[in-house]
Amino acid sequence: MKMLLHPRIADKGRQRLCETYPDHEFILLAENEDPLPYAGEIEATFSVVTDEFIRAAPHLKWIQVLSAGINNYPLDLIIDRGILLTNAAGNYGPNMADHTMAFILMFSRDIDRVRRELRTDGWPVNKRTPDPGELTGQTLLIVGLGGIGLGTARRAAAFGMRILATRHHSDRPVPDFVEAVHPPNALHELLPGADWVAVCVPHTPDTVDLIQDPEFARMKPNARILCTTRGGIINTEALMRALDNGQIAGAGLDVTDPEPLPMDHPLWNYDNVIITPHTSGYAASANQRLEDLVVENTGRYLSGRPLRNQVNFDLRY
Secondary structure (H helix, E strand, O other), X not given: OEEEEOHHHHHHHHHHHHHHOOXXXXXXXXXXXXXXXXXXXXXXXXXXXXXXXXXXXXXXXXXXXXXXXXXXXXXXXXXXXXXXXXXXXXXXXXXXXXXHHHHHHHHHOOHHXXXXXXXXXXXXXXXXXXOOOOOOOOEEEEEOOOHHHHHHHHHHHHOOOEEXXXXXXXXXXXXXXXXXXEOHHHHHHHHHHOXXXXXOOOOOOOOOOOEOHHHHHOOXXXXXXXXXXXXXXXXXXXXXXXXXXXXXXXXXXXXOOOOOOOOOOHHHXXXXXXXXXXXXXXXXXXXXXXXXXXXXXXXXXXXXXXXXXXXXXXXXX
């Protein structure tokens, strides 16, 4: 087998693959190197997923991608070709859960405003009390209790927060740190009671614009919404209307729509919106988990065993 590797895995990952599976060839692309010259002989790729490459690769049977989300890939072509697609679901969950809690703590302790004012106005004579200032007893609604949602719930519970959640899989057990899990269609019923709403669902046709005007209208005026998964799940125009109308108190976004967010976009003008540039999954530990996944799945593929994280094309994740 010949496998083409995206530079993200680095030479360390390639060396590990070569040592583990010495009878097979692993080609590491250089940064910005054109993959097309390799297409004719490649059976598997690590995150080389363009429409052009797939069409030029007649022997391609398996694609392992470095992301958990798959909405940016040519899924119809992959399905038509019968190519196996595996993602990195679960790989970045701990880091994204940490990032979500960082947003919550920054809002709860008013850290972003305090830092700004301290730099411009100096040490304050009269110090304002942050709202809420303490997380114990606050209600966190997790929209999508998958890997990221579970990690967020576990961390939030350690701060004494009350956890409610939605998820599709009603047959799965409810963790002891979650008060109740509801079906997705209970979202409107749950929003009025939430102090914080963490949007943790993947981007699929069913979750595009999941949060828009009707959802914001049901939220508390002192509630904040958070998202680290994908832009487009929260409707940006509806979010700005909710902020302008005082329907919610703020938003923490690691993902936006559009993305990258243009520097002249009005969303930058809100002091009660904290934006980071889709970095919530980045960590050395996540890189190591990704390398481990590629090595393990390569062994599974070569031996004909089921692959980890094989994408369900009906669910689109």
